[in-house]
Amino acid sequence: MRPVAEMPIDVAGAVRVLFADIDDTLTNEGRLPAVAYDALERLSAAGIAVAPITGRPAGWCDMIARMWPVAGVVGENGAFYFSYDEEARRMRRSFAIDDATRAADRERLKAVRARILAEVPGAAISADQLYREADLAIDFCEDVAPLPDSEVDRIKHIFEEEGAVAKVSSIHVNGWYGAYDKLTMSRRFASDILGVDLDAEKDRIVFVGDSPNDAPMFGFFPNACGVANVLDFVGRIDAEPAYVASKKGGHGFVEVANRILEARSA
Template sequence: MQPLSELPRTVATGLRAIFCDIDDTLTTRGRLGAAAYEALWRLREAGLPVVPVTGRPAGWADPIARLWPVAGVVAENGAVAFWLDERGTMCRWYARSPKEMKADQARLLETAFRLVREHPPCRIAADQPFRISDVAIDFAEEVGPLGLDVADKLRERFLEVGAQAKVSSIHVNAWFGEFDKGTACERFARERLGLALDDGRAAYVGDSPNDEPLFARFALSFGVANIARFAGRLAREPTYVAAHDGGEGFREIADRLLALRAAPPAGPATRAKRSPAGRRRAAP
C-alpha cells in the first residue's frame, strides 16, 4: 500500500466512478459524519458517481439509493443492487431469484443460531430482519468488540456447511450462491456506467477483509487508515491508503482526487510556436 500523497494526477484525471464500502469506510464509529456526506456531494457535483457496496441488508439499500447523492447501491455482499433511473423510478436486480435466496437463508439461519449459542456474547445482527439472502452475526457492532479470532472461527464454521462467508469490520456474513461484492460491482459498472474495473476508470474504497474481492478486481483501489487492523490478513491490499480512519479517511481520498483533477498538468505550460512573421512566440 502506498501513501495517498503518492497518487499521481494522471490516475485521478482518468477516474470516472467510485465504488466504496459503508461501515468504517464512509462511517466512523457507526455514524455517517458531515465530512463524508459532504464528500459524496462534492464527488457527485464533480462528475464522479459514487456507488456504495455493502454487506448491509437490502432493506437499507432502498432509502440509501433514494436519499443519498449516489448512483446506486450494492447490498448484502452482492446479492442485490438498487438505483434510481432517469425518471426517478426505483430499479433493482438480484444475483439469484429472491425465492431461492430466502429458502437458502432460512437453512443458514439454523447454523447461525447454533453458532451464537456456542460463541456468546456474539448474536444475530440487529439488521437481520431486513435481509433477503444472507445471515449476519454481530461480533463488533452492538457486542464486544470481540477479537478477530472469534470472527475467523465463525467464518470457518459457515464454510464447513458449504456457504460463502466474509468478515467485515463488525459482522460475519454468510450466504449461499456464486456471487460476492466483486461480481456485483462488475455487473453494475458494466450495465449502469459502461465501465470495466480493470482499466483504472473505476476505483474502490474499503477497510476490511470482505472488501478483498474488490481490491483484487479493481485496477485502482484505496483503503482508509483503519485497514491497518487487518494487516497480514489480506492477500490483496488496496493500492493507496489514507492517513485517517473511516469517514475522515474517505473525505481525505475525495479531497486528494478532486484537488488533482483541478490542478493544471505538470511541466511547461507553454510551448514555442512560430508566428507568420517568422518570430517564435509562446502558445496561448
C-alpha cells in the same frame, strides 16, 4: 500500500467512477460524518459516478439509493444492486439469485444461525438482520462486546463448514449461499447502470474500503485505496489496496475524494 497523497496526478485525475464501502470507510464509529457526505456530493457534482458497495441490508440500501447523492448501491456483499431512476421515479433492482432460491437459502441459514449462537458465546444476530434479503449477519462488535479474533474466525469457519460463503467486515461476519461477491455485482451494476465495462476501465475506477470483505475489490482495482483502519487487518486480508489514507473511516475517505477532485481541477 503507499500514501494516498502519492497517487499520481494523472491517475487521480482520470478517475470516472468511485466505489466505497460504508461501515468504517464512510463512517466513523457508526456515524456518517458531514464531511464524508459532503465529499459524496462534491464527487457527484464533478461528474464522478459514486456507488456504495456494502454488506449492509436491502432495507438500508433502498433508502441510500433514493436519498444519497449516488448512482446506486450494491448491498449484502453483492447479493443485489439498487439504483433509483429519478426521472422515471422507479427503483431498479437486480439480484444475483432468484426469489425462490433466496427464500430457500434463508431457510438453510437458520441452522447455521442456531449453530453459531450455540458455539460462539457473545456472538449475536445483527440488529439489521430483519431487513436482509439474502445473507445472515453475525455481530461481533457493533452492538455486542468485541469478540477476539479467534472467535471471529470461528464464526467464519462455521459458515464454511455448513457450505456457505463467509466474509468478515469490520463489524459483522456475513454468510450466504451463492457464487457472488462485491466484485461480481459491481461488474453488473457498472454495465447496467453506468454503461461501464469494469474490466476495460478498471484503471479509471477507484474502490475505497477498510476490511477483509473488501479483498475482491482491492485485488481487482489497481488504484484501490484503504482508509487508515485497513492497517488493523494486515496479515488477515487476502488482498491489500494500492494506497492508504492517513486518517480512519470517513475522514480517510475525504482524503481520497480530495485527491481525486484536486487532480481533476489541476
